[in-house]
Amino acid sequence: MDPASTAATGTDSWGRAQLSNLYGIFVLSMMMFDGREAEDILRLAATSVTSLSPCTVDAMYLQTAGQLRRSTPNQRPDAALDAVVSRLTGDGGRIRAVNGGWRWAFLLRGLGGVSGCLVLRADAAPSTDELFLLKVLGQQTAAALNSASLHKREREHGVELRQLNDERAAANAELSALVARLKQQQNVHEVLTTVSASGAGEPGIAHALHELTALPVVIEDQFGNLRAWAGPGRPEPYPKPTARKREELLRRATALGRPLREKDRLISLVKPRHEVLGVVALIDAKRTAADQEIFALEYGTTVLALELSHQRNLAEAELRLHRDLVDDLIVGTDDESAYARADAAGHDLRGPHHVVVVQWRGRRTDDAVAEAVSHTVAGLQMKSLTARRSGMVVLLVQDRPDGDGLHQALAAQLGSRTGAIGIGGSCETPCEFPRSYSEALRALNIRQGSRSPHGATAFDQLGIYRILDTGESREEIEAFVREWLGSLMDYDAQKHADLVRTLSQYLECGGSYDETAAALVIHRSTLRYRLGRIREITQLDLNDVDSRLNLHVATRAWQVLQGRS
């Protein structure tokens, strides 16, 4: 080959090699722009340095939070180099190499400013061509880093936008749900308020609640008595819980402070102040009641509480008026004034009246008993004036009341039989009420002191007890009882026998052996033995008319006295 040809080939070879290198950088640049992360771009640039020049990479930096930071954590720390790099301006330049040789810092600067830095080292300075290639590599890297940064920002904006969209969608959904809920609640409010204002009372409220929830609704008073039912499935007869179970349920519901689920029921207490006035329940066997139904139940309970409170206030006002009037009537007042005041209270005092006193033992409050009495008297359609006095309820009832019926109805209402009713004698005029009241109290005392203290007793029915239970002649009666039954009482006390009761029953049964034995649940021969002992101890002939009368009176008096002790 001639020299000219050789020279031409050499130039051609140089040009081709340089173009080939540039082509290599071009393809590298394509790779750098393929969406990879900044660290990858910088790593690709750094690993390419040795294929374009005799240099090696001393350090790599990436711009992070406004500062150039080393991109490879395992690089040897070099605070001096970091300081030099942080002070670089322009495109960088040659920097001092500690162990001699050549060292250059390429600041990777693009449209967005400095994005990184490559620090290269070589034993000797690279050629102009190699330096040119490295600068091109640096420029492409800077552009790719800038692009990656924009991409990253765009992605972040995209993510932010998506988040905002998601949040907005969630807020919209929440708002829509809230609006729907408010609409439903407004509907509940309107329906129940309308019902309340219409005076439809408890049945109307129960019906409205049933319409709103599509569930059967029951309203009960505090004792568990049915007040209203709306919807299908009403049990017949309506079951009533025992007083103990009822109290336990109310206690749990009060403690919970929100509707209580009890078997197939969702229960809400009507409790405007401290006292439970009643219970509203949704019959929800399939447990479908959700927030909306619970809201309706609670709002319905509130409306019912207002309704019942109003009723209660009216009743209390009426009761106060009645109490004043009844108090005056049973203490004694002139007839004219009594008629006028009773007329004003809506009660006609004319015609025969009886004073009735009611006393219930147990854990019932006076208010609860008074309310039950009012409710029961109304249910039995008894015309009366009712007043609450300390520990009892006093009624002035037109016509003779059915004591047993009243007691049964009250026991059912209160869920307990532990009460007594005393009924005074008939009064034709108001001035007779003090007497009738006194008689009612005596009848009540006798009933409570008797062997069956729960029930009703009318003074008219007391018979001999009316004479015996005078109070003032107690000592005489006790002496009389002692005189006729003392020996038997002593015998019973010493021997734990039952001769006085046996004698009493024998006399009550008119001397019939069979009836007496059956009443005492003893054998006829036992009765005969006991009567023999009674004759021996008393030394009395039970067939003698006088002895028999005195013994009969004495045993009845003994019963009264025994009841009192």
Next chain:
Amino acid sequence: MERAAQDSETRLAMFGGLPLTSKDHLCVFFRGRAERDELLIPFLVEGLRARHACAFYAAEGEREHIPERLRTANSNIQYDPSLLMVHEPGDGHLRGGAFAPDVKLEGLRTWLAEAFATPGVTFARVIIDMSWAKPLMSAQLVEDLIRSEVNVTRWVRSRNVVVLCLYDLELFGGDLLVPMIKAHPKVWMGGALVENPYYIEPHFADHQSCY
């Protein structure tokens, strides 16, 4: 018209949606094994259907799986098994753990001669997965690879064949990629086929260092 007929005659293969012509020697950059298979398997299926002889220099342990992958990609594929040769590094070019470029080229020559002796087989496809080079990376290996690629370019020129060298961008850095770009006449990357007019010509390589 004549030019168009000539083009369709020479465009014998499609790779990644782009046409290849006979005597092409491509450097293909991909990311990860999944992307490689998305390019490779359709290329092999197309070749076997066209009765092209196909040689795949696979990564270690892949040989057994290639027929299954072909069937997964196309359940109806029917091909002459003698047209598909799957090599693993231990079979030749990495014999004894060191790169043996001459062995590889000699193996290719022999295989191609046998393939073209088969009636109806006039075209061949050669695909080489270069992942085996990662653990052996050194300046000397880069030099050897350049020389090998230059020789492949020379070999391809006189034969009815395309050769694809596959480089995984997740494995290799610029120290290998830049020399390989320089050593190949064409580069395929991200769906683009880029011609490299300034690749290292064999006659230049014969006279001086390529690197």
